[in-house]
Amino acid sequence: MKKFIERNWLLLGIVYLFLLASSNAIAHNRVVVVPLGGSQLQSFCQGSFTNSVGMTFSLLPAGTFTMGSPADELGRDSDEETQHQVALTESFYMQTTEVTQVQWEAVITSSRGSNPSSFSGEGHPVIGVNWYDAASFANWLSFDEGLIPCYGYDTCSSRPGENLSCTNVTLVPGCNGYRLPTEAQWEYAARAGTNTATYNGNLTSTTCDPLDSNLNKIAWFCATESTPHFVAWKKPNNCGLYDMLGNVEEWCQDWWDGSDYSPEPQTNPTGDATGLSRVVRGGAYNIIVWGTRSAYRKKRAPEHVWGNLGFRLVLPYRQ
Numbered sequence: 001m002k003k004f005i006e007r008n009w010l011l012l013g014i015v016y017l018f019l020l021a022s023s024n025a026i027a028h029n030r031v032v033v034v035p036l037g038g039s040q041l042q043s044f045c046q047g048s049f050t051n052s053v054g055m056t057f058s059l060l061p062a063g064t065f066t067m068g069s070p071a072d073e074l075g076r077d078s079d080e081e082t083q084h085q086v087a088l089t090e091s092f093y094m095q096t097t098e099v100t101q102v103q104w105e106a107v108i109t110s111s112r113g114s115n116p117s118s119f120s121g122e123g124h125p126v127i128g129v130n131w132y133d134a135a136s137f138a139n140w141l142s143f144d145e146g147l148i149p150c151y152g153y154d155t156c157s158s159r160p161g162e163n164l165s166c167t168n169v170t171l172v173p174g175c176n177g178y179r180l181p182t183e184a185q186w187e188y189a190a191r192a193g194t195n196t197a198t199y200n201g202n203l204t205s206t207t208c209d210p211l212d213s214n215l216n217k218i219a220w221f222c223a224t225e226s227t228p229h230f231v232a233w234k235k236p237n238n239c240g241l242y243d244m245l246g247n248v249e250e251w252c253q254d255w256w257d258g259s260d261y262s263p264e265p266q267t268n269p270t271g272d273a274t275g276l277s278r279v280v281r282g283g284a285y286n287i288i289v290w291g292t293r294s295a296y297r298k299k300r301a302p303e304h305v306w307g308n309l310g311f312r313l314v315l316p317y318r319q
Contacts, residue, residue: 142177219246
């Protein structure tokens with residue numbers, strides 16, 4: 001298969017929908033949905049499931065939240081985080097950890113691409129992936145599970161993990177497969193009902209010596225070691241999501257030109273229509289304190305590759 005997604009996926013998508021409806025074979029019917037453990041987790045999220053390659057997802061309910069940060073939030077150093085109300089009208093699943101190397105290799109086999117990580121570690125997040133790599137991973141996983149892949153494009157230069165670049169990438173209408181979260185979905189999931197700088201409270205310090213006590217309980221940051229860490233070693237948020245802050249930065253779906261948010265309320269925002277850079281969220285193991293807050297945002301060219309940049313996926317909720 002020289003090109004994974006072409007425009008004719010729109011036609012193939014119709015065939016998939018017919019087959020899925022007739023065989024009752026969508027991924028959610030092949031996994032067991034179970035309640036999340038603990039009253040704290042149940043207070044915000046509504047359940048979870050594990051997919052075919054061992055990736056666990058929490059169900060985020062539709063809702064409204066305040067996106068961005070107050071101007072006096074400790075650690076805020078930019079004018080691109082103006083607070084505004086955001087309504088997300090559809091529930092969605094968010095992966096509980098960053099995509100790990102073992103998960104990457106289960107989907108991106110040697111016949112499909114390569115693991116671009118600069119060191120080997122099954123429980124560590126895959127790194128060195130650009131935005132196109134992440135989108136391609138989502139497409140291949142969707143394909144493997146009989147879902148309609150969400151990314152269409154004209155041509156691609158190589159394979160996932162091998163400096164992949166694609167032209168005219170678009171979201172496939174009506175897709176029900178995996179994709180990257182929008183920036184709003186990412187922050188909604190990271191906050192999980194909280195409104196402080198982190199989901200474990202406000203920052204108490206912006207220095208690396210000593211480490212901020214609240215942040216240290218939930219995040220790897222300030223380069224205390226030379227590589228990312230095993231996923232899910234720190235305290236999760238109220239949805240059972242690990243490493244939303246720290247460990248590795250995470251690609252989001254949205255284009256972003258670097259401008260501030262509008263202060264007006266928004267519903268299901270998806271960022272700029274086009275652009276040169278995609279949103280990156282979450283901070284990383286080698287980022288200092290101010291970059292590891294729920295509202296912190298960064299932009300990178302989609303071809304950008306770095307050793308502290310990974311991703312996690314979302315999936316639409318289906319009853």
